[in-house]
Amino acid sequence: MNKNVVIVGAGVAGVNAATKLVDNNYQGKITIIDMGKSPYERKPEEVMTGFMGAGGWSDGKLTYHTAIGGHLSKYTGDEKAMELMDQVIENFKRFHPKPEEVQCSNPVAEPDFIKPYFGLRLFPVWHVGTDYLHEIGKNWYDYLVSKGVEFIWETKVTDINFKDQIVSIGAVDEIEYDTLIFGVGKSGIDFGKQLAEKYDLPTEAKPVQIGVRFEAPQKHFQKLIDVSYDFKLYRKFEDEGVSLRSFCTNNNAAYVALEETYGDYSYNGHAKKDPKYKNDMTNFGILMEIRGIEKPFDWSRELVSKVQRSCIVPGEGGGSKKACGRFQNKYKAGLYWSPSYKDKSLTSEGDWVKAHYVGEEGLQEVRDAFKGYFKYIEDFIEDMKKVFPTLGDDWGIYIPEVKYLSPEPLVNYKDLSLTTYPNVHFVGDALSARGITVSGAQGTLVAEQMLIYQKEWDAFIEAEDNSTVWDEEDNKIYTVGGLTNDKENSFMKFLNTKMKSYE
Numbered sequence: 144m145n146k147n148v149v150i151v152g153a154g155v156a157g158v159n160a161a162t163k164l165v166d167n168n169y170q171g172k173i174t175i176i177d178m179g180k181s182p183y184e185r186k187p188e189e190v191m192t193g194f195m196g197a198g199g200w201s202d203g204k205l206t207y208h209t210a211i212g213g214h215l216s217k218y219t220g221d222e223k224a225m226e227l228m229d230q231v232i233e234n235f236k237r238f239h240p241k242p243e244e245v246q247c248s249n250p251v252a253e254p255d256f257i258k259p260y261f262g263l264r265l266f267p268v269w270h271v272g273t274d275y276l277h278e279i280g281k282n283w284y285d286y287l288v289s290k291g292v293e294f295i296w297e298t299k300v301t302d303i304n305f306k307d308q309i310v311s312i313g314a315v316d317e318i319e320y321d322t323l324i325f326g327v328g329k330s331g332i333d334f335g336k337q338l339a340e341k342y343d344l345p346t347e348a349k350p351v352q353i354g355v356r357f358e359a360p361q362k363h364f365q366k367l368i369d370v371s372y373d374f375k376l377y378r379k380f381e382d383e384g385v386s387l388r389s390f391c392t393n394n395n396a397a398y399v400a401l402e403e404t405y406g407d408y409s410y411n412g413h414a415k416k417d418p419k420y421k422n423d424m425t426n427f428g429i430l431m432e433i434r435g436i437e438k439p440f441d442w443s444r445e446l447v448s449k450v451q452r453s454c455i456v457p458g459e460g461g462g463s464k465k466a467c468g469r470f471q472n473k474y475k476a477g478l479y480w481s482p483s484y485k486d487k488s489l490t491s492e493g494d495w496v497k498a499h500y501v502g503e504e505g506l507q508e509v510r511d512a513f514k515g516y517f518k519y520i521e522d523f524i525e526d527m528k529k530v531f532p533t534l535g536d537d538w539g540i541y542i543p544e545v546k547y548l549s550p551e552p553l554v555n556y557k558d559l560s561l562t563t564y565p566n567v568h569f570v571g572d573a574l575s576a577r578g579i580t581v582s583g584a585q586g587t588l589v590a591e592q593m594l595i596y597q598k599e600w601d602a603f604i605e606a607e608d609n610s611t612v613w614d615e616e617d618n619k620i621y622t623v624g625g626l627t628n629d630k631e632n633s634f635m636k637f638l639n640t641k642m643k644s645y646e
């Protein structure tokens with residue numbers, strides 16, 4: 144079986160899939176198309192595109208837990224998921240110029256002081272080192288090229304015809320495939336959506352992920368940060384379909400960031416590395432995952448639109464200083480609340496983080512917008528005050544933080560192929576991953592299944608070649624003029640009848 148495999152996206156998922164295939168002497172042509180550049184050409188500012196995709200200039204942290212980094216064990220079960228992640232980590236070590244420097248941090252003990260109120264998710268992380276990713280990329284790329292993989296760089300795939308099995312690049316060029324691996328990552332999320340709509344792909348709904356960005360001086364959390372730098376507190380209300388987790392913790396030089404999506408504003412956070420930005424603050428998302436909401440995407444969009452405000456400059460339309468907060472400009476942004484009326488913090492550029500200060504009344508509007516779910520966040524904060532006793536009212540929240548999870552295409556769990564187009568496999572962030580290890584593992588899973596299919600096919604062909612369907616005696620009896628084998632004798636009967644009619 145000589146299959147023509149086209150991989151769209153040279154990201155972590157696509158590259159791991161290709162590696163698994165060539166490592167196992169896959170008998171087919173493999174072409175990888177990417178809108179970015181080869182590792183020799185790619186510039187540091189090209190964060191999302193090129194060899195290894197977003198993983199190529201990432202923080203290089205390979206998380207090693209089935210509950211982190213998106214869905215994998217839902218398709219494969221836990222044991223297989225871990226085995227697939229092992230393969231990805233091995234690949235990173237294999238192409239690392241100094242594999243002995245890949246470190247694994249593995250916090251093991253959940254501290255007693257948080258136990259009554261929260262779980263702390265502890266998991267191993269392999270630190271590849273951002274500085275080495277570039278070298279890893281070059282070594283990895285050279286290996287794939289040496290194994291005959293063809294790369295087409297700086298080429299955006301603009302359309303895919305699933306029916307005729309053709310990938311379009313630009314207006315004129317087309318590439319045919321037998322098997323397609325679609326791994327376009329976050330930078331291709333709109334393209335994935337476009338194809339899902341065009342082919343009316345059945346989708347699997349994803350739960351709502353919404354909450355707030357919490358910010359406080361770091362000193363209140365130091366005891367926990369000493370145990371786990373990027374701590375993940377969580378709690379679950381199984382019967383109510385709600386789980387909460389602290390998400391993406393930033394420390395030391397931690398800044399709240401404003402994000403715009405679909406014309407509305409929400410919050411996120413980031414940490415600066417340069418010591419000159421040190422502000423001794425901590426921020427993290429308190430995110431709720433809410434199950435059972437019928438149209439989660441629309442529900443989140445509506446909620447977010449209700450917690451936006453456009454500031455009215457005092458004197459114009461009755462606006463007041465309080466309504467506008469300290470930032471006296473006309474702008475649209477989300478909301479800020481602090482029980483101690485703490486000032487909003489500054490961005491790393493020294494500006495106020497754009498958000499509209501709300502008082503008790505405004506907070507009630509927030510509760511209404513969250514349709515009863517805000518109490519889970521308020522309880523989470525109340526319990527943090529018990530666990531971190533110095534916290535008190537020394538904090539603020541930016542509202543909302545949201546993760547818009549567009550519905551993912553429904554795939555066969557065995558090989559991540561579309562239920563309606565079984566030779567098209569979705570992998571990585573384009574499916575349900577959110578991290579390097581899981582994305583790579585999904586690519587590996589697809590390749591493994593392709594190798595199994597190839598083996599089964601080869602075994603079938605070999606069996607066919609060796610089988611003697613007709614023995615010589617059969618040939619003599621049932622072959623008529625060399626044209627047919629007529630085991631059931633029907634052709635002979637037909638012939639005899641016909642001959643009779645001529646007599």
Ligand SMILES: Cc1cc2nc3c(=O)[nH]c(=O)nc-3n(C[C@H](O)[C@H](O)[C@H](O)COP(=O)(O)OP(=O)(O)OC[C@H]3O[C@@H](n4cnc5c(N)ncnc54)[C@H](O)[C@@H]3O)c2cc1C
Pocket residue numbers: 151152153154155156157176177178179190191192193194195196197198199200201202203204205206212298299300301326327328329330331334570571572573576577578579580582583
């Ligand atoms: C700044 C940053 C830091 C991160 N740090 C970490 C970390 O430390 N640990 C972790 O686990 N995760 C991290 N992540 C997330 C991680 O990088 C991604 O989850 C992972 O790379 C997803 O892999 P992927 O193969 O699905 O997509 P990607 O790696 O994003 O690759 C997708 C590729 O598809 C290409 N592409 C997209 N559309 C098209 C098109 N139409 N035509 C042709 N090519 C196309 C892109 O050019 C890209 O190269 C980070 C992400 C970012 C942005």
